[in-house]
Amino acid sequence: MWGKLVHWIEIRIGLEELVNKHLRLFRTPKGANFWSTLGFVSLIAFIVQAITGIMLLLYYVPHPEYAFQSVQTITNEIPFGWFFRSIHNVGGNLIVAVIIIHLVHVFLRVSYKKPREITWVTGVLMFLLVLLACITGQLLPWHQTGFWQTTVTSTIPSFLPVIGEGISSYMRGGASVSGITLSRFFSFHVVILPVFIVALMILHVLLIRRQGLSTSPAVEPEADASPPEEFRREPHLEGHPCFPHFSVKRSFMVMFYFTVLFFILTFFPNLFLPAEANIQADPLLTPEAIRPAWYFLAPYQLIKTIPNDVMGISLVVIFSMVLLFWPFLDAKDAGRNIRKRPMLLSLGLIVLALWAIFTIWGMYS
């Protein structure tokens, strides 16, 4: 029966040829390990967010008077509504974590160097857009936490001279967070940002397919790693076919992702939902402790720590720009083995350490 079905599909689609051409003939380099699968895990995490988001849309009402109640109805009355809302909520945090680990891995492997600069730029752009999707998503349930987080987040750009007020006003659609903000954030969260993210994702994957996965500098001799002067696809004849070898690793990591997701859902269901998330937004009552999500704690604490607001926000903008265009700022002639580049390694570790310190500081300040 199964064989007949496969044969039926094979005649019509040519699945065997498709798998051969795009998976078996596409070879992964020697040394491609579990860390190399994180881009794929991010893709799966994004698909999970898209599916659960579409499901929540069936019952969610993007209006200040009904938004909170509709989310409460989803959570408490619709069968398994709590399940899909929790997956979307926890998944939104996990996708940020997966992308951060992926970025750190690519940085430490120095995989962003020529000819992969555009791949890095599209990756960082996607990361920034995912963060924007998180910002816009936190307002939609119209609870106290989301409302005041949005108030704080949309005020921060106003510190920028000249354009700051305009950016804040554009984000909110007015002087303060209101129903107009909800409509704007809703359209950005469910349509505009996902469209841009998917477009960048297609470009990102296309570039990886065209160039081949980057080889670990620890495996590849430094002499062979010289940047090419013309387009050259890395065939990785020394490596393994993507399917089934690397696909099994990918599947394992996807399962690991789901394990973490369901572990948090089971044992820490309110990890990313503070008590104020169960209270309807009140524009006249600010809760006692309003903190941004964990991934924004570091820049938030940095802006709080630096007495000059303009300098604080400028530092965050400059850091984002440096991160985005890092492949063009890194020394062109330097090799890819980070163990032989103590300055770069130190820089990476210092930034990571500072990020961790500011995050923990922001959590307890």
Add this chain to the structure above:
Amino acid sequence: MERRQLLKTSLAFLGTTTLISFVYPASKFLVPPKNSAKDTPLTIDKDDIPPGTAKEIIFNEIPMVVINRKGSGFIALSRICTHLGCLVGYDKFNNKLVCPCHAGEFDLEGNVLSGPATKALLRYPLKITADDITIG
């Protein structure tokens, strides 16, 4: 069993479990929720509907018309035309219900008089007291 085969079998098992964990809740989630207003009776003052007139109401999210027929008393009918779902209106001059979409006509019992509809309008039971009419 070979190591690779064991890995494949384990992944297939885990993948299927994960898929079922999504598909079963999704099938339940997609079922439309029950109408929360169900079983809440609706009461109308009799004086609101003098003989020969009708009152359009919505009960359990169903549009209805309560008609006070001269000589026959009150009746509650669904306004949803049994042809293609448009809402019929009470024509007090000709004592019938008319569908604006395809000119279907129904008598005050809900039976088809003319037009494309073949089924009678749904009729709902009423409790009539001295002052009120209660539906549901």
